[in-house]
Amino acid sequence: xxxxxxxxxxxxxxxxxxxxxxxxxxxxxxxxxxxxxxxxxxxxxxxxxxxxxxxxxxxxxxxxxxxxxxxxxxxxxxxxxxxxxxxxxxxxxxxxxxxxxxxxxxxxxxxxxxxxxxxxxxxxxxxxxxxxxxxxxxxxxxxxxxxxxxxxxxxxxxxxxxxxxxxxxxxxxxxxxxxxxxxxxxxxxxxxxxxxxxxxxxxxxxxxxxxxxxxxxxxxxxxxxxxxxxxxxxxxxxxxxxxxxxxxxxxxxxxxxxxxxxxxxxxxxxxxxxxxxxxxxxxxxxxxxxxxxxxxxxxxxxxxxxxxxxxxxxxxxxxxxxxxxxxxxxxxxxxxxxxxxxxxxxxxxxxxxxxxxxxxxxxxxxxxxxxxxxxxxxxxxxxxxxxxxxxxxxxxxxxxxxxxxxxxxxxxxxxxxxxxxxxxxxxxxxxxxxxxxxxxxxxxxxxxxxxxxxxxxxxxxxxxxxxxxxxxxxxxxxxxxxx
Numbered sequence: 001x002x003x004x005x006x007x008x009x010x011x012x013x014x015x016x017x018x019x020x021x022x023x024x025x026x027x028x029x030x031x032x033x034x035x036x037x038x039x040x041x042x043x044x045x046x047x048x049x050x051x052x053x054x055x056x057x058x059x060x061x062x063x064x065x066x067x068x069x070x071x072x073x074x075x076x077x078x079x080x081x082x083x084x085x086x087x088x089x090x091x092x093x094x095x096x097x098x099x100x101x102x103x104x105x106x107x108x109x110x111x112x113x114x115x116x117x118x119x120x121x122x123x124x125x126x127x128x129x130x131x132x133x134x135x136x137x138x139x140x141x142x143x144x145x146x147x148x149x150x151x152x153x154x155x156x157x158x159x160x161x162x163x164x165x166x167x168x169x170x171x172x173x174x175x176x177x178x179x180x181x182x183x184x185x186x187x188x189x190x191x192x193x194x195x196x197x198x199x200x201x202x203x204x205x206x207x208x209x210x211x212x213x214x215x216x217x218x219x220x221x222x223x224x225x226x227x228x229x230x231x232x233x234x235x236x237x238x239x240x241x242x243x244x245x246x247x248x249x250x251x252x253x254x255x256x257x258x259x260x261x262x263x264x265x266x267x268x269x270x271x272x273x274x275x276x277x278x279x280x281x282x283x284x285x286x287x288x289x290x291x292x293x294x295x296x297x298x299x300x301x302x303x304x305x306x307x308x309x310x311x312x313x314x315x316x317x318x319x320x321x322x323x324x325x326x327x328x329x330x331x332x333x334x335x336x337x338x339x340x341x342x343x344x345x346x347x348x349x350x351x352x353x354x355x356x357x358x359x360x361x362x363x364x365x366x367x368x369x370x371x372x373x374x375x376x377x378x379x380x381x382x383x384x385x386x387x388x389x390x391x392x393x394x395x396x397x398x399x400x401x402x403x404x405x406x407x408x409x410x411x412x413x414x415x416x417x418x419x420x421x422x423x424x425x426x427x428x429x430x431x432x433x434x435x436x437x438x439x440x441x442x443x444x445x446x447x448x449x450x451x452x453x454x455x456x457x458x459x460x461x462x463x464x465x466x467x468x469x470x471x472x473x474x475x476x477x478x479x480x481x482x483x
Contacts, residue, residue, distance in 0.1 A: 002029040004066075005163055005194050011060035013046055013218075020046045022218040023060070028163070028194050033185060035197045035205040038215035039238060039428040044198050045087070047215070048167050051196075052077060052084050064163075078105075083156030087167040087198075088345075088395065091148055091155075093141035098123040100140055101155045126154055130184050145337050146177040153184060164188065167198045168399075174289040175454070182208060200399070200428040202238070206231055214238060238429060253281035253464055257315070258448050259417055264309030266299035267292065271472035273309070277417065282439060282449045284459030287469035293452045294336070296469070297419045300450075301326040301333045313417070332356070332415030334406055336422040342406045343394050350376045350390035352405055357412035379408040383438060400431025407438070411447075418442070420451045424458065436462050 007027040013020045021043045028034040038044050049055045051062065053072035062069040064080065077084060091100050102119040123136035132150055140148055149169055156164055170181055185195055185208055199205060205212055212229075214222035214237050222237045259277040264270060269292035277283050285293045298304040300311065302322040311318050313329050320326050326333070335341045343352050353376050354367070360375070362368060376390045383404040385397075394402055403423065410418060424432045439462060443449055453459050459466045460478065468476040 002032070004028075005030050005064070006069075006196075007063045008047075008051070009061050009063070011047065011050060011062070012058045013043075013050065013055070014058055020218050021050075021057070024215065024218060024220050025060075026213045026220060026223065028196055030162070030194055031189055031192045033189055033195045033197060033208055033210045034213065035199060035209035035211070036213045036215060037199055037202070037205050037234075037238065039200060039430050042215040043218040044200075044215055045167070046218075048087075048165065048198055051165060052082075078159050081160070081162035083159055083161035083164045085149075085152050085156050085164070085166045085169050089145075089148060089152065091140045091152060094139065096137045096139055097127075097134055097151055098136040100151060101126070101158050105159075122158075126158060130154060130157075130187065131180065146173050149173075150177075150180065150184070153181075157184075157188070161193060163194045163196065165196045165198070168200070169197070170199070170201065170204055176289055178204075178207075202231060202234055202429070205234070235429065253443070253448075254279040254446075258313065259450075260312040260315075261300070262310045262312070264296070264299065264311070265307040265472075266309075267295040267304045269472045270295050270299065273469075273472075273474060275467055275474065277448050277450060278464075279448055280443050280446050281465070282443050282451055282463045284463035284466040285450065285452045285469060286454065286456055286459050286466060287475075289454070291469045292472045293469045294421050297333065297421050297450065297452055301331055301419055303333075327356075327413060327415075330414075330416035332410040332413055332418045334410050334418070334420045334423055336425060338402055338406050343402060343409070345395040346393055348391050348393055349380070349385065349397070349405055352394055353379050353390070353409050353412055356409050360412075375412060379412060382411075383408045384434065398431075400427040400434070403427050403431065403435065404438075407435075411442070416447060418447055418449045420449060422453060423451070424453070424455075 004027055009025050010023040011021050011025070012023055024043065024047060026034070026036065036044060036047070046055070050057045052074070053076075064082070074084070092104065095104070098116075098119050101123055103114055106114060120136045127134055127136065132154070134143070134147070140151065143151065153166070153169060170178060173181060188195060197204075197208060209226055211225050212222065212234065213220055214234070216238070222234075256279040257276050258279050261276070262274050264273040269290065273296060275283070285296060287293045295304055299306050300320065302320045302325050306320075311320060318325075318329050320329065323333070350372065354372060357375060360371070379385075380390060385401050385404045385408065394405055397405065407423070424435060427435070439449060439451075451459060451463060464479070466478040467474050468478070
C-alpha cells in the first residue's frame, strides 16, 4: 500500500478576473514520479507558485503528510523535506559548484565559520553519487546551461528531500544530458524520494513518469498511470481533440541559389560539408548529438572558426569571421538557448525587438520613437506575440511567446538567410504548430531557412530537403515533394 505524501484539493486562482486554476486536484505517493503536463498557459507555473508559497490560492487546500500546508517559504519547505528546482536558473555564476550548493544556504542560515573542506568533500560525494564528473571548485560560469541545471537539481537534493518539485528541468538537454537526468530521477525514486515533474514535453513524460496528470485551461482533465495510455492519446488530451496535421507542407521554392558551402571544416567535428540553399527553401539539418549540426550554424555565423572550405552568398565568395560579418551578408541566427544567449529576459519585449534593428530606427545615435513604435507593433502582430503589450518584460511571457520574440528580433534585421538552432526545443505542441506555420510564411516571402533539429519527424515534416550529418560529414540527403 503506497503512502500519500502530498495532496492538492480543488485549488482555484484568478488574476484580474481570469480563472487560471479551476478546482485543480492531484496527489503524489511516496517514491513516485508524477508528471503534470500542459500547454503554455494551462496553469502549471501558477500551481507551482502556490505549492512553494510564492502566491496564495483563492480557494482549496494542500496537505503534506496529512497536515494542512500553510504560509510556506523556501526555508520552511527545506525544513519539511521539500526541494524545489525553479524554471529560471538561480545559481550564482561567479561562485563554485560547492559554494552554490552548500555555502550560500549555510550563510543564509547564520553559519559564520564555513568548513570549506567538509563542504568540498560533501560536494565531491554528491557529484560522484549522481555520476557528474566535475570538480567541486569549478565555477558555475564554466558549465553549459544543461550542466548548470544538473547542479541546481543536486542543490535541491543536498537537503535530502522527501519531495522534489522540478519545474521544466530538462530544457534544453541533449540526448546524453537527458540520459544523465533520467538516471538521477531513477536513483531518487529508488531512495524513496517523490518527484513532481512539471513539463510540457510529451517525450519527457513518456520516458520518466509513473503517473501523468494533464492540466488544460486550469482544470485536471486526465490522471492515469504509465502504461495505461498511448502517446497519441496523451497528445489528443493536450490538444482537446484529435490532432490535426501538425506540419505545414513545404511550398515550392525558387531555383535561385542564395547560399553554397563547399568542403567546409570547422570546430572539432565538422570535416567536409558541401551543400546549397535556395531562395525560399527550408533546409533541415539533423543528426545525433555531437554530430556537428549546430557547429555548422555557428561557423556560418562567425562564432566558430572555419579551418578550410568556402562559403558563397548570392554567388559571391565570403569570408565570415564574426557575427558582424554574417549580419552584413544578410544572415540571422536564432540560438537554442534563449535564456543564455538569445534574449535579455529582464528587459521588455520592445527592447529585445530593437536589438537587431537599431540602425533602421535611429538617427544620429538616437532612437526615433515613431519608428520604434511602428517596428514593434508590426513585429508583434506579424508573429502573434501574446500578450501584445510591448512593455511587459520577456520573463513574464510564456515559453512559446518568448520564442516568437526571439524570431521577431532576428526578422527585424531583415535577413535573407535565417539560421535556426533547435527553435522548438522548449515550447509546447500548440506553439510548435504556430511556429511551423510562421516559418512556412517567412519562406514563402523569400527568406531562406537553415533549420537544425534533433527531431527527424520535425525536419521531414516542414522542410523541403533534409541533410543528415554523421561524424562531421553529410551522411544522407532526403527530399519532400513540394505542394
